Amino acid sequence: EAGVVQSPRYKIIEKKQPVAFWCNPISGHNTLYWYLQNLGQGPELLIRYENEEAVDDSQLPKDRFSAERLKGVDSTLKIQPAELGDSAVYLCASSFRGGYNEQFFGPGTRLTVL
Protein backbone atom coordinates (compact mmCIF):
# COMPACT_ATOMS: atom_id res chain seq x y z
CA GLU A 1 0.00 0.00 0.00
CA ALA A 2 1.16 3.56 -0.63
CA GLY A 3 2.59 5.36 2.34
CA VAL A 4 2.03 8.89 3.59
CA VAL A 5 2.97 11.34 0.85
CA GLN A 6 4.34 14.78 1.58
CA SER A 7 5.40 17.59 -0.69
CA PRO A 8 7.59 19.39 -1.21
CA ARG A 9 10.47 17.41 0.27
CA TYR A 10 12.61 20.52 0.63
CA LYS A 11 11.77 24.21 0.72
CA ILE A 12 14.02 27.24 1.07
CA ILE A 13 12.41 30.62 1.62
CA GLU A 14 13.32 34.02 2.97
CA LYS A 15 11.94 35.16 6.30
CA LYS A 16 8.55 36.84 6.23
CA GLN A 17 7.52 34.80 3.19
CA PRO A 18 4.58 32.38 3.32
CA VAL A 19 5.03 28.64 2.86
CA ALA A 20 2.69 25.67 2.62
CA PHE A 21 3.17 21.94 3.05
CA TRP A 22 0.89 19.26 1.70
CA CYS A 23 0.15 15.80 3.06
CA ASN A 24 -1.79 12.87 1.64
CA PRO A 25 -2.37 10.20 4.30
CA ILE A 26 -2.69 6.48 3.79
CA SER A 27 -6.02 5.58 2.26
CA GLY A 28 -8.59 4.82 4.94
CA HIS A 29 -6.71 6.54 7.74
CA ASN A 30 -9.04 9.07 9.29
CA THR A 31 -6.58 10.44 11.87
CA LEU A 32 -3.90 12.80 10.61
CA TYR A 33 -1.10 14.45 12.55
CA TRP A 34 1.36 17.24 11.83
CA TYR A 35 4.62 17.14 13.79
CA LEU A 36 7.55 19.53 13.94
CA GLN A 37 11.05 18.11 14.33
CA ASN A 38 13.92 20.41 15.20
CA LEU A 39 17.50 19.29 14.71
CA GLY A 40 18.57 16.85 17.41
CA GLN A 41 15.07 16.60 18.85
CA GLY A 42 12.18 14.20 18.61
CA PRO A 43 9.00 15.11 16.72
CA GLU A 44 6.56 17.39 18.55
CA LEU A 45 2.85 17.38 17.79
CA LEU A 46 1.42 20.52 16.19
CA ILE A 47 -2.10 19.41 15.36
CA ARG A 48 -4.23 16.27 15.19
CA TYR A 49 -7.26 15.75 12.96
CA GLU A 50 -10.05 13.23 13.27
CA ASN A 51 -11.56 13.35 9.79
CA GLU A 52 -12.07 17.08 9.06
CA GLU A 53 -12.05 18.15 12.70
CA ALA A 54 -8.95 19.51 14.42
CA VAL A 55 -9.33 17.79 17.80
CA ASP A 56 -6.00 18.90 19.26
CA ASP A 57 -4.34 22.11 18.08
CA SER A 58 -3.11 23.25 21.47
CA GLN A 59 0.54 23.25 20.33
CA LEU A 60 -0.05 25.05 17.05
CA PRO A 61 1.25 28.68 17.11
CA LYS A 62 -1.93 30.16 15.76
CA ASP A 63 -0.55 33.63 15.14
CA ARG A 64 1.39 32.39 12.13
CA PHE A 65 0.49 28.73 11.61
CA SER A 66 -2.72 27.39 10.14
CA ALA A 67 -3.85 24.03 8.93
CA GLU A 68 -6.80 22.55 7.14
CA ARG A 69 -8.05 19.14 6.19
CA LEU A 70 -10.88 19.62 3.76
CA LYS A 71 -12.99 16.54 3.03
CA GLY A 72 -11.09 14.65 5.70
CA VAL A 73 -8.35 13.39 3.41
CA ASP A 74 -5.48 15.65 2.30
CA SER A 75 -4.14 18.29 4.63
CA THR A 76 -2.20 21.52 4.23
CA LEU A 77 -0.07 23.23 6.86
CA LYS A 78 0.74 26.89 6.28
CA ILE A 79 3.13 29.34 7.87
CA GLN A 80 2.67 33.05 7.26
CA PRO A 81 4.97 34.82 7.75
CA ALA A 82 7.86 32.44 8.24
CA GLU A 83 10.56 33.23 10.80
CA LEU A 84 14.15 32.03 11.05
CA GLY A 85 13.21 29.76 13.97
CA ASP A 86 10.72 27.88 11.81
CA SER A 87 13.56 26.07 10.04
CA ALA A 88 12.87 22.41 10.81
CA VAL A 89 11.43 19.21 9.38
CA TYR A 90 7.64 19.10 9.22
CA LEU A 91 6.32 15.55 9.45
CA CYS A 92 2.86 14.31 8.60
CA ALA A 93 1.56 11.04 10.03
CA SER A 94 -1.68 9.13 9.80
CA SER A 95 -3.34 6.30 11.64
CA PHE A 96 -6.54 4.31 11.49
CA ARG A 97 -9.01 5.80 13.96
CA GLY A 98 -6.34 7.23 16.30
CA GLY A 99 -6.10 5.63 19.68
CA TYR A 100 -3.50 2.96 20.21
CA ASN A 101 -2.98 2.55 16.54
CA GLU A 102 0.37 2.75 14.90
CA GLN A 103 1.13 6.11 13.35
CA PHE A 104 2.68 5.98 9.90
CA PHE A 105 4.95 8.87 9.04
CA GLY A 106 5.70 10.53 5.74
CA PRO A 107 9.28 11.49 4.76
CA GLY A 108 8.81 15.06 5.93
CA THR A 109 9.40 18.50 4.44
CA ARG A 110 12.67 20.13 5.37
CA LEU A 111 12.14 23.89 5.62
CA THR A 112 15.01 26.34 5.61
CA VAL A 113 14.21 29.98 6.35
CA LEU A 114 16.96 32.43 5.38
Added chain:
Amino acid sequence: DQQVKQNSPSLSVQEGRISILNCDYTNSMFDYFLWYKKYPAEGPTFLISISSIKDKNEDGRFTVFLNKSAKHLSLHIVPSQPGDSAVYFCAASNSNSGYALNFGKGTSLLVTP
Protein backbone atom coordinates in the same frame (compact mmCIF):
# COMPACT_ATOMS: atom_id res chain seq x y z
CA ASP B 1 9.38 20.12 29.67
CA GLN B 2 10.73 16.87 28.29
CA GLN B 3 8.48 14.08 29.56
CA VAL B 4 10.31 11.36 27.66
CA LYS B 5 14.07 11.23 28.00
CA GLN B 6 16.69 9.30 26.10
CA ASN B 7 19.89 10.16 27.89
CA SER B 8 22.28 8.42 25.51
CA PRO B 9 22.61 10.40 22.27
CA SER B 10 24.60 7.61 20.64
CA LEU B 11 25.52 3.96 20.98
CA SER B 12 28.01 1.81 19.11
CA VAL B 13 27.71 -1.99 19.09
CA GLN B 14 29.46 -4.77 17.22
CA GLU B 15 27.50 -6.87 14.78
CA GLY B 16 26.02 -9.94 16.45
CA ARG B 17 26.03 -8.41 19.91
CA ILE B 18 23.08 -7.07 21.88
CA SER B 19 22.04 -3.42 21.56
CA ILE B 20 20.23 -1.93 24.54
CA LEU B 21 18.55 1.44 24.16
CA ASN B 22 17.10 3.09 27.22
CA CYS B 23 14.25 5.52 27.80
CA ASP B 24 12.87 7.19 30.93
CA TYR B 25 9.61 9.05 31.36
CA THR B 26 8.22 11.36 33.99
CA ASN B 27 4.46 11.31 33.37
CA SER B 28 2.84 8.47 35.29
CA MET B 29 -0.28 8.83 33.14
CA PHE B 30 1.47 7.40 30.10
CA ASP B 31 0.01 3.99 29.35
CA TYR B 32 1.33 3.12 25.92
CA PHE B 33 4.91 3.16 24.73
CA LEU B 34 6.42 2.83 21.28
CA TRP B 35 9.80 2.67 19.60
CA TYR B 36 10.34 4.22 16.20
CA LYS B 37 13.36 3.84 13.94
CA LYS B 38 14.51 6.60 11.62
CA TYR B 39 16.93 6.57 8.71
CA PRO B 40 18.31 9.85 7.30
CA ALA B 41 15.91 11.76 5.04
CA GLU B 42 13.06 9.40 5.90
CA GLY B 43 10.20 9.62 8.34
CA PRO B 44 10.19 7.52 11.51
CA THR B 45 8.92 3.96 11.09
CA PHE B 46 7.16 2.02 13.81
CA LEU B 47 9.20 -0.75 15.36
CA ILE B 48 7.49 -2.15 18.44
CA SER B 49 5.11 -1.08 21.19
CA ILE B 50 4.04 -2.08 24.67
CA SER B 51 1.00 -1.39 26.78
CA SER B 52 1.39 -0.50 30.44
CA ILE B 53 -0.42 -3.69 31.42
CA LYS B 54 2.56 -5.68 30.17
CA ASP B 55 6.20 -5.69 31.15
CA LYS B 56 7.61 -7.29 28.01
CA ASN B 57 6.81 -7.49 24.33
CA GLU B 58 8.85 -9.38 21.78
CA ASP B 59 8.93 -9.26 17.99
CA GLY B 60 11.68 -11.21 16.33
CA ARG B 61 15.02 -9.68 17.21
CA PHE B 62 13.37 -6.79 19.06
CA THR B 63 12.17 -6.88 22.66
CA VAL B 64 10.83 -3.99 24.70
CA PHE B 65 10.85 -4.12 28.49
CA LEU B 66 8.76 -1.83 30.68
CA ASN B 67 9.44 -1.11 34.36
CA LYS B 68 6.54 1.06 35.48
CA SER B 69 7.76 1.56 39.03
CA ALA B 70 11.02 3.00 37.67
CA LYS B 71 9.29 4.75 34.78
CA HIS B 72 11.80 3.14 32.49
CA LEU B 73 11.70 1.16 29.29
CA SER B 74 14.35 -0.37 27.15
CA LEU B 75 14.67 -1.79 23.66
CA HIS B 76 16.85 -4.85 23.14
CA ILE B 77 18.05 -5.84 19.69
CA VAL B 78 19.57 -9.31 19.46
CA PRO B 79 21.57 -9.98 17.41
CA SER B 80 22.42 -6.52 16.14
CA GLN B 81 22.94 -6.12 12.39
CA PRO B 82 24.57 -3.31 10.40
CA GLY B 83 21.15 -2.49 8.89
CA ASP B 84 19.94 -1.63 12.38
CA SER B 85 22.12 1.49 12.31
CA ALA B 86 19.64 4.36 12.62
CA VAL B 87 18.20 6.81 15.12
CA TYR B 88 15.78 5.21 17.57
CA PHE B 89 13.04 7.29 19.17
CA CYS B 90 11.14 6.31 22.27
CA ALA B 91 7.59 7.65 22.44
CA ALA B 92 4.82 7.56 25.03
CA SER B 93 1.14 8.37 25.01
CA ASN B 94 -1.99 8.16 27.12
CA SER B 95 -5.68 8.11 26.38
CA ASN B 96 -6.28 11.33 28.31
CA SER B 97 -4.21 13.32 25.81
CA GLY B 98 -5.83 11.79 22.78
CA TYR B 99 -2.96 9.37 22.22
CA ALA B 100 -0.63 12.13 21.05
CA LEU B 101 2.91 10.80 20.95
CA ASN B 102 5.52 12.38 23.20
CA PHE B 103 8.94 11.62 21.77
CA GLY B 104 12.40 11.49 23.29
CA LYS B 105 15.34 13.11 21.53
CA GLY B 106 16.50 9.85 20.03
CA THR B 107 19.55 7.61 20.29
CA SER B 108 21.78 7.10 17.27
CA LEU B 109 22.76 3.43 17.01
CA LEU B 110 25.78 2.37 14.98
CA VAL B 111 26.29 -1.34 14.42
CA THR B 112 29.80 -2.07 13.18
CA PRO B 113 30.81 -5.19 11.24
